[in-house]
Amino acid sequence: MITSGVATDDNIQITRLEINAAVKCAVDAGVSLIQIREKNISARNLYELTLELVEIVSGSDARLLVNDRADIAAAAGADGVHLTSRSLTAEVVRASFGAGFVVGVSAHLAEDVVSAAAAGADFAVLGPIFATPNKPHPIGVGELSKIVHAAGSLPVLALGGIDASNFRSVVDAGAAGFAAIRSLNDPRSLSDIMKKVGMK
Secondary structure (H helix, E strand, C coil): CECCCCCCCCCHHHHHHHHHHHHHHHHHHCCCEEEECCCCCCHHHHHHHHHHHHHHHCCCCCEEEEECCHHHHHHHCCCEEEECCCCCCHHHHHHHHCCCCEEEEEECCHHHHHHHHHCCCCEEEECCCCCCCCCCCCCHHHHHHHHHHHHCCCCEEEECCCCCCCHHHHHHCCCCEEECCHHHHCHHHHHHHHHHHCCC
16 A cells, blocks of 8 residues: 555645554555655654554554655654655665665666666565556556566566456566555555455
8 A cells, every 4th residue: 555645744634644544444454565655745744654654553464664765764663665766776775774674666667676676675566557647658467477577586566557456467467466546545445455355
């Protein structure tokens, strides 16, 4: 699950409650990885939000990552960081924060995934697999399968337009799992997906 990114410093008092509720719902449903992707709030507000979410995931099997800010993730007690193309490299973060710090990396091409593996990332998030309102040019399931093969032992999570109707296709293509913003932040959609995930 990736948080919705709607928080700003002006609306943080309201949106933090919405984010907390969405993350609690995801944890209760058994989601194993949660990424805080709130790019439009101050470092202080991000730190305070992360502290709250650390408490929510505490005692569960879910891992909590902060987008881009390894320093805030470590200071607040989160499990790790998710890096974008504009972030520090996985190699630098690994050297600075140690082997136990989870490092995810965004990827769009096979080269990105191979580089992430070489730099010591724990996994890569590849997308968009399907079209989304903001990313209308998906790479498709066929390309996902090729890139998963190129990744070797590095787990690849699929991202982009994934919901209850199509998540099985990315798993069948070899993805280690999938990430989503819209469908995993909506309680009804989350429930539909998790019910189907549990089906044989």
